[in-house]
Amino acid sequence: MVLHEQALPDFVREHNIDHVTLDIIENALKNIRHEMDRVLVTTAVSPIIREQADEFPLIADRQGRMVVGQFGSPVDTVLEHSPYKVEDLKDGDVIALNDPYMMEGSTSHLPDILLVRPIFYGGDHIGYALQWGNLMDVGGSTAGSIPIDARSIYEEGVRMPPVKLYDAGVLNEEVLRFFCHNSRTPRETRADIMAIAAGTAAGAQRVKDICDRFGKETYLEACDALLDRTRRSVIELIRRHVPEGQRFEFEDYTDDDGLGNGPIRLKLAMWREGDTLNLDWAGTDPQVPGPVNFLLNKRMFQMFVGVFLISAFDPTILFNDGYCDVIKVNIPEGSVLRPKEPAPLSNRLVVMARQFDVLSAVYAKAIGFKVSGSYGTSPNFVYSGVNKNGEPFQTMEILYGGIPAIPGKDGLDGHSWWPEFLAVPAEYMETYYPLVVEEYSARRDSCGAGQFRGGCGIRKVYRFLADGRITYQDDRYHTYPYGVDGGKPGSPSKKTLVRRSGESVELPSKVRDVPVFEGDRLVFETAGAGGVGDPLSRDPEAVAKDVRWNLVSQEAADKEYGVVLKDDGTVDPAATEARREELRKSRGELPEFDHGPLPPLEEQRRIIAETRRKFNEWLSHELGAARANGAR
Template sequence: MTDERAGRASGGDVDPVTLEILRNHLESVAEEMGHVLITGAYSPNIKERQDCSTALFDADGRMVAQAEHIPVHLGAMPDAVDVVLDENPRPGDVFVVNDPFEGGTHLPDVTLVSTIAPEGDVLGFAVSRAHHADVGGSAPGSMPPGAREIYEEGLRLPAVRLVDGGDLNEGVLDVLLANVRTPDERRADLQAQRAANERAEERVGELLDDHGPLLLDAFDAVVDYSRDRMEAEIAELPDGEYDARDVLEGDGVTDEDIPVEATVTVDGSALDVDFAGAADQVAGNLNAPLSVAKSAVYFVVRAVTDPEIPPNHGCYEPVSVSAPEGSLLNPAPPAAVVGGNVETSQRVTDVTLAALADAIPDRVPAGSQGTMNNLIVGDRDGEFTYYETIAGGFGARPDKDGMDGVQVGMTNTLNTPVEALETEYPMRVETYALRPSSGGDGEYRGGLGLERAVTLQTDATVSLLTERRRTAPAGVDGGEDGATGENLVDGERVPSKASVDVSAGSTVRIRTPGGGGHGDPEDRSADAREADRRDGKVDE
């Protein structure tokens, strides 16, 4: 902590009404950043799917406000800001970073960290993180299922100044654009991120004009407020040690199951999650940096406590996360990691929720689809790269059915609308529908998975990073498991992790998992079963 901040009150001088006003102002700035980024982006992955996140940090690298965007982005952002702090950031600087071993998540998630210095001194940071549809590597889309080293996954950027004191570093930008397949798209998306961060500095400057030093006190106050509320929520959980175990279905190099184990310890107002039982880091790309594991845990803790607690650094202070160095959840370079961010994070979410279900069964749903169903399509000439995560079934809850066809766990994106997909890419959507009977039966039925099929109108490379193709989302308390997913190319089943070169006219069909059921199916009401038949949720 700087001497200046140490000398200020820790938020105690901000009255509750002013605190609430300023908290909402700060969250509004983060949301406006996201709006600027989404409306200014060029790629469908950002402007349509909204695969991006924005947040505000104080001068010490504490998150003080975030937009409600992508959990796996937001929980890992503080590590990226910590890395930037080591680079002596100055007014007018914008750092770019995507290195998973230096504050990133996986290489396609490119983060811009800009200093906020409306009056000349750095008082905070604006941060935007967006999934870029290609950052180089051995396969279009930069998510090669068989990668064994991070070098195969694309351009790796430590925290480096993209803008130095207000001046664009053309050399850094040239290196970046020379290593990607769609440089014009990447340039435009980076410009949108810069615009989002600049909007944050503008808005924070206006708040500083209106409130003066009280704004900086509010940074402390919102963090203190969230920490106090989170500690109170954790204190209401039963003390104890709770365990759960699940598996990942191979790492893209082998098909052997990979164990993921969590031990959750609740002790008063503190919660610890230990992944000592996780597998050693693997040869394939399902390794997940510790920042990704922390993101998943933070998401779960917020989900099972009061989700209305303002999301900032204070929420995370009572929560600790650990994993052995060199393990699946804390790998050493040059491990491949691109699938860890999207798939392993989902399994971390699943096991943490399953462990807490022993403590608070009335707050935890049955197993959800547990995968992002990553589909990446592109051509070797760099004409296009398409990336999509496909929704599936949400697990049944203790008192209601699961949701159909939604993004679950660590992703919170939209879909690519059919019209946008067919306009932007040489692809035609053949099928986009719910999968009847894919949700597990129970007193409350699991949500339905989806079926999405696209026909390619050009030769291309298709990459798939998926899970729950042989291990079903679990039902609980007598509920049945949800249906497993399935990947097909021209009617032939392909593995959960695969890269396939296909010819024009080929059809890729993805069937996503359904959610598990909750409670004995015999207890499902006749009215609910009639509604299932009427709404087409079950096969006749």
């Protein structure tokens, strides 16, 4: 169906605003988004927001459509599930909630709290400022509110429906006190919520400043024009880059659900009909008992689909909700991407990461050139206990794996998918919590080999200075981050607990409440990312540099890249050419997608179930021993 045959949204029309004014307002809105970021991260307390910036702001128009932001606006679903109607809202109101099921997965687990502030100018409602942030703890059965063995959302923490945190500018202390009372970290929770509220206040004020400068009607017209301009631009990208009349499919797997069920398949098909891009998750596995279910908001996924095109072909385009109607999405009800309430959701990050991998691969097939390999991992890590002064402590951080290679460029080492996320500095962790970070480095040989190599995962070694417990969720332990167009997969993740006695125990990718004691160490290794292109086509000098920087071993340089180095570390050109010719003759045809040396699916299921069974037996013994020794 071509553009003129479609029922166009109301905002798609001729706009009575000049291009210069529109560009000024667009950039002002972008700056507002970044100011909201800065207000929050500089006033929050917890490391996951203050140091890592695990938060997202957006500005929506008066219909609730995102004009600037990253995730798509949940305003419509929030108001649908709340007792408040648009006409009842007042200047200074702030609606708060953290229940993913009451906002269709716009935030995807209970630690993410969302604040929605309506914006008024001259008594008229003109839009919304929204911001959410990842809190340290919202209750539930384990510290950090990410229990890997939860079987319902009721085990994962307190669920707050839409309530007014502020009513006409007056703080509702009872709501805030109730929510904080259910958190193991009430001080951090209160401070972070107030910081998120401050971010929305900054956003609302800056929108009013635009109206002061240009007038309310001009601002409202600019919002419509920006949505329209993005829509037209994305339609042009779809026309130009996605062929019509062909269906492109891909599937990949998440390891397991934390209870021994897996691997879990995600399958996606994409095709174009005129200006409409269709995406269908039919064939994706049903929801699972454990908490890796990911309630994928359709509008958010439409954003991801469009953002890929924008990032790959024209980053000058402002991504917003303007193009949602030209991207049609089917997510089967009851699937791992659309679980039914009250399915647990706390460890949804592993499936979220895999849906990006699958989307990237579908685009790689559709666009006609190989886009990127597969991402490493991005796990949460929690350490909690009681310090030597008898005071309880709890920290949380997100760790990062390798970013996949793209044609023409190596992947980044130990980086988040979200560009503005940061690592928590070791100095911060050591100052505020009883631990020492003995090592934080790129994990050698974890990067998928290729003409352009994938990013390395990280190796982080914690030494604990107080008895406590650790909880984390990760993935890519049983499966590999795939390589593309002859590129090799990245290395799987690995966790090793080294007791003070010297005993070493390999842990699975998802654990909760593992007892640790003063002097124990945890070696936390995240997965590398997939490479792109034939490794034997990689510039030998680039391989030599990777060896010098300890990203690739000399053995891997020889085995994977066919690069022979002299004693001084420089390339031996003649020996390298001979070694590469030897490797070319001994190998078969390079695969389009290399998923690594995986056993058959049924054998994978058996291994995953057996790994979890053995770990549960070991953990039961360790918890019994800890209780016998009086550990808390």
